[in-house]
Amino acid sequence: AASPPRACAMAAAVASTPLLAFLERLQEAALAAFGPRDFDPKLYIDLSLRSDLASVERAFAALPRSPNGSVPAGDLKKFVAAHFGGAGSDLVPARPPDFVPEPAGFLPRVKSPAVRAWALKVHALWSNLSRRVDDSVRERPDWHTLLPLPGPVVIPGSRFREVYYWDSYWVIRGLLASKMYLTAKTIVNNLIYLLDTYGHVLNGARAYYTNRSQPPLLSAMIRAIYEKTHDKEFVVKSLPALLKEHDFWTSGLHQITVQDRDCSHNLSRYYAMWDKPRPESSTIDKKSASNISSTSEKQKFYREVASTAESGWDFSTRWMRNPEDITTLATTSILPVDLNIYILRMELDISFFGKIAGNDNIAKHFLEAAKAREKAVSTVFWNERMGQWLDYWVGNSSSCMEGQHWDAANQNKNVFASNFLPLWIDVFNSDKNLVEKVAKSLRSSGLLRDAGIATSLTNSSEQWDFPNGWAPLQHMIAEGLARSGSSEARSLAEDIVVRWIRTNYVAYKKTGAMHEKYDVQKCGEVGGGGEYIPQTGFGWSNGVVLAFLDEFGWPEDRRIDCQ
């Protein structure tokens, strides 16, 4: 019999580490001791040891216990203070070498003094968000969940005190507007280090993120840097890593074939190598799974949770069979539009980089791969009546590479911002008629609100749903519309940009901070929902504001307040 495809034969779960297992127990003890109010499970999994694990485990076992088995709050507090370095203490502040308070040629199209002054404050946040891994992590990696990245990093902010994969794309776009090319390249080199070490770019630079990736935007980062610097050597050096990443996303459990008449289309899905609670949210996942009785059903659920985290959209009704029930998450049964657009973009970028490297085979092979994926996207996802590209439901998620027969009924007809993401790449935004049809569909979709594009139309209290708007989604859609040759689409792009910049500005004036997400119903409101309290900082929001202002500018006579 034919042997199964390579990655399907591999164990579909990576091993945990002794430190992670212990910190999960500590997380549970902390929840029992301190109660659920303001409890963030991630705080405990980000602690670092001060001495070897065995002695800390002994001290933990010797702690007094209440009759219900929990450790009294005061004792646990003292135990944590005595044996651990605080969360984030192993990633130390580091001023980026190429940061200057006002770079030469900064945002030439911004003419309004108020907007310029604010943009300089946003630019200054790069200094606040820059860190380097403390030497102690390299000396004793087994005492830390933080991974020893070689170069300085830019973090999203607040509870996200490590590098994130897809966030880095918008951080880089902002850094390029800030003329911080060296910092941008260092971020890419860190991600390549993760790819070389683990075989994929991790969700984030922590030991508990090794079981999954995140939306693959490495090639887009390299391309953005190349467009500003024309550094060929940087591109050529990155090429082997991109080939490895392409293989990760287009083989084994990530890939599914859809059959349409006599044509086979290869498309990709999110699929995490994990079937346990996410360590950083273990108490939450266990609670969500508490009504699932069978072990194998629980494992299935945990895999869906981790795979949803791989999508970057954690969590959203987009991935649920029943929008009211998180246990119906079915991310591995969905071929997502956005993921396949990122991979198509990767194929086009690799082909372009192959040309730069003088490697015609690579250039040709990846151009053909891109053409095949473009056809697959148009066949499987495009819905002519709606004028949108729709996610596609596949059958049984547990087996690999099975042939699915295309059926229009399997397209998810719900409206999500991701239905418009193909606009981001030239293959689609260069078709003027198509863009105008999709722009019209976006205008009437219900997603476009006073303060930007909503993530979905369902108010579920999950963070990747209505009424939240996220910087990356505004950016990809507006950039795609603006690149098209259509003046109608360009004016819709500007409309989105103005709404988004205003809401970021007004919220900043109100709160003194940039936010992870915004409520698009009303200008100046910040987002909410999800499993953690709203975060500030914030890497990708800063990046998108700077990238938008760089490209679209802000005239002197345009108001910046909510009108």
Ligand SMILES: OC[C@H]1O[C@H](O[C@H]2O[C@H](CO)[C@@H](O)[C@H](O)[C@H]2O)[C@H](O)[C@@H](O)[C@@H]1O
């Ligand atoms: O701890 C919960 C989840 O947190 C992350 O997800 C969210 O924040 C990330 C950083 O800004 C962002 O990349 C992601 O899109 C957000 O949903 C983390 O990535 C998840 O894996 C984690 O479970």
